[in-house]
């Protein structure tokens with residue numbers, strides 16, 4: 231086990247699946263105590279158990295990030311159990327369930343996606359920052375998307391929310407730049423996770439859609455959750471101490 235995060239307390243939302251799961255397990259493998267936070271309790275408990283089997287401490291905390299009370303509870307459980315919070319990864323999100331142009335996009339779906347992906351991420355940043363400001367240190371990585379850097383036809387709520395996450399990240403980064411707290415975002419393109427394979431675009435059952443999604447990257451493949459986790463851990467580590475307010479594409483050359 232590497233000790234890069236030994237003694238650190240790291241919180242990951244959306245840690246029951248995909249990118250969040252890979253990130254939580256990677257923090258554990260590198261010595262951190264990990265708070266695995268998600269709506270999916272069964273899968274989250276399994277991730278926490280895996281981290282413990284690998285030799286690090288971990289707890290699962292149930293949370294719906296679109297509820298401020300849940301997010302307050304998540305941070306207070308983390309701090310009462312581990313005494314502090316060094317790294318927060320605000321990763322939980324939903325993909326939206328319809329593909330429609332902006333003028334036809336349903337208001338209830340807009341509200342649902344914004345509530346989780348933008349307001350929920352803000353709740354997490356807000357509560358985590360309260361604790362980090364008290365401690366006088368910390369790192370935050372928000373998981374935005376390539377759809378936070380460019381438009382995303384047919385999915386206006388998701389693109390608006392993910393652009394919002396970039397604005398939220400840069401604003402918090404400026405406010406905290408002299409307070410020993412760094413705030414960054416990652417912006418992945420297509421990554422092989424349940425959201426990508428089984429979500430709105432259902433790539434698992436549509437070989438043509440899968441091929442199109444792979445070809446979006448210059449590397450002609452989807453990314454792996456671990457390839458995103460590696461960047462998140464770097465941005466959370468002592469190896470990136472002069473980087474804040476960044477929205478880093480993880481894109482297999484797509485934006486090149």
Ligand SMILES: NC(=O)c1ccc[n+]([C@@H]2O[C@H](COP(=O)([O-])OP(=O)(O)OC[C@H]3O[C@@H](n4cnc5c(N)ncnc54)[C@H](O)[C@@H]3O)[C@@H](O)[C@H]2O)c1
Pocket residue numbers: 243244245246247248249250267268269270293294295296321322323324346350373374375376417418419420421422423424425426
């Ligand atoms: N997979 C991709 O291609 C891709 C690309 C760009 C950005 N992203 C972003 O990466 C992040 C992780 O996505 P993923 O692909 O691993 O998805 P995923 O669906 O595999 O995992 C998302 C996790 O978030 C949890 N979650 C959803 N809503 C929640 C809520 N309200 N409160 C708490 N937990 C909730 C789910 O239970 C799930 O465990 C998301 O922010 C997503 O927008 C993914």
